[in-house]
Amino acid sequence: MSNITVCARFRPLSSKERRDDGDRICIQRIDTETFIFKDEKEEDFTFSFDRVFYEESNQAEVYEFLALPIVRDAVNAINGTIITYGQTGAGKTYSMEGPSVLEVDEKKKGLLPRVVDGIFEHIKSFDEMTKYSIKLSMVEIYMEKVRDLFDLSKDIIQIKESKVQGILLSGATEISVSDASQALQSLSTGIANRAVGETQMNFASSRSHSVYMFTIQKESLGDKRMKAGKLVLVDLAGSEKVEKTGAEGRVLEEAKMINKSLSALGNVINALTCGSGRANHIPYRDSKLTRILQDALGGNSRTAILCCCSPSPSNASESLSTLRFGGRAKHIKSSPRVSCNEDKCAKKHETLFENKDESSDRILNKLRERLDIEDVKLLEELFILEGILFDPYSVEELESDYEDVTSRTISSLQHHVEELVSSVKELKRENRALKARMAAAEKHDTLHKEDAIISNVLRKISGIFSFFFFWGSLSSVEVPK
Ligand SMILES: Nc1ncnc2c1ncn2[C@@H]1O[C@H](COP(=O)(O)OP(=O)(O)OP(=O)(O)O)[C@@H](O)[C@H]1O
Known part of the structure; x- marks a missing residue:
């Protein structure tokens, strides 16, 4: 069975879309997993996903289906990754953060604040013989550079690979968080820093990939065994094609970089789904994004991808390409493992290199x-x-x-x-x-x-x-x- 959960989410029509096209939409629902999509040439395509969230779906439903199983596993040291994909304005950030990570309206809360609540709720259910420590890092990938959102002076974070912990953001700030409100406050600081950085560097958040990384370490006080799970949430940059942005100069360069990293993501997915197993090279190193997501896509993680789309016929070609991306991702097979403590595992892993x-x-x-x-x-x-x-x-x-x-x-x-x-x-x-x-x-x-x-x-x-x-x-x- 595939360990990648792929869902599609259609946001409500925007007021601009309503002005331009009235109430017309390009999807005809069949059920909660399948729908027919009509492209610009009125051609029909049938898509099936693990779950389709139509415009009336609420944030809690998305969290419960897509993220909750991953959160449960992460507190048991199984790595997890949640990715939002789609064109600019399709609802990635709304799904990931909600109106704000500090949003108090329960209905509006996005995946991030719910994941934070979920982690701390699950931790509470363990007995006093289990000790947890949670660390949070937050980076942004812009123009193939990884920037620390907790410390803007660290603007070239290296991605390294450890024998035991897998992919690491070397030198990135890790904030220890002991409860949900502290974690949300830290996330909010990172998001505010992102805005500052963007203004300084003159770009919009839709042009960068945001990566939120929780490291959850679980120690059993009885036998002193230590396990660690990594939970990574990624809000990707807009996936629209360069031509559509009408971009020039620097903006064109940004768009090309985004397309390059999203194409690299597509190539990794293609290699993982089409590979024969033997002599199949997976090009993780072709972009910072795919390198960071290597663990997630290549086997050692439970992964969920939310393909965010506009239901408007005016965005049909971008939505179709998002849905096709999700369709390919559905075929990736991975097998997550419990990560273990560095000391105990180091020796075992020495031989692997x-x-x-x-x-x-x-x-x-x-x-x-x-x-x-x-x-x-x-x-x-x-x-x-x-x-x-x-x-x-x-x-x-x-x-x-x-x-x-x-x-x-x-x-x-x-x-x-x-x-x-x-x-x-x-x-x-x-x-x-x-x-x-x-x-x-x-x-x-x-x-x-x-x-x-x-x-x-x-x-x-x-x-x-x-x-x-x-x-x-x-x-x-x-x-x-
Ligand atoms: N499911 C939804 N329900 C209600 N409003 C939504 C929904 N999804 C998105 N929106 C609204 O649509 C607009 C665009 O959404 P959002 O900013 O999340 O897009 P995005 O894909 O993150 O774009 P960008 O790439 O620019 O960050 C926002 O005003 C948001 O509030």
Whole structure:
């Protein structure tokens, strides 16, 4: 099953759209998952998503379906990512933040404040033997530069990869938050900083990607085990095509950068959905956005994408491209894992950073020492059959691939062992049956031999008797004198 939840959300028509097109809309609903979309040429397209939120859907419904399962997992150390995608004005920020992260009207609250409430509510339900610590980072990607929204002086944040924690925003400010109101206050400060930065640099928030990262560390005081989950929310820049913005100069450059990173996102999704598994290079490094989302899309995260659209025929072509993006994303398969504490896991992960071919050779060489050449060949075939040949180009995928290889090899071997055990049982049964038949045959053979001897003896005895009888009859014949 896919771990990517993809939903579509249609906002109500804007007053401008109503002025231009009246009440006309380009969607015909079928149910809560499927609708027919009419494009500019009046051509019909049927789309199905995990859930479709039409204009009357409220913020709570979106949170409960799309984000709540991810929040529940995140407090149990399973990484989660929530992304809003769509053209400028389609409702991404409204869905993500609501009118404001400090909004008090329950109905209007967006995903971010609900996620914050959700995290702290779930934490409360654990006993006192579980200790949580939550940290928050907030960055913005603009023109392929990652800027710290808690400290605007940090305007070139590097993205690094740790063996254990996965993708990291190196040096980005992490604010420890101990309750929901503190977290919301920090988010609000980051959002205000974003506006300041945008004014300084003369660009609008719709031209940048906003990334909110919660690191949730869970410590079990009993056995001192530590786990950490990362929950990332991303409000993407508008996905509209450059031509539509009528942009020139710097604005055109911005639009090109956004298109480049969103195309990189599209390419990563295509590679993940079309890949054969073997030698399939996933181009995460082609943009800062895809690099930050690597964990989310590449396997170690539960991900939800909200495709935000206008229902107006005047925006049909942009909405269609948003829906097609969501349709492709639906086919990504990922398998989230529980993240573990650095100390405990570091050693285990050290081995993962060798080249994939080296890993493969190392495993096979070790097996050659123990197994005969035929078995190793068989195992090699098994690796190929299971799609476990290694791609040396995506070293960054090693960790998840390695675990994938191990678990698939183990389950494959378990399967083979089970088959062998049942063949052994079958052979034993056959063996017992054969022995029984042999014993019966031997018995039969002995009896047969005994019978033959007896009948032979009887034949001889009757021969002797016949002789005496014949002799007697001869001697009793009276010879005429
Ligand atoms: N579901 C909704 N219900 C009511 N109003 C909405 C809804 N979605 C969006 N809006 C309104 O539509 C307008 C545009 O939405 P929003 O700012 O969220 O778009 P956006 O996709 O984030 O654009 P940008 O890329 O510029 O940030 C806002 O005025 C917002 O209040």
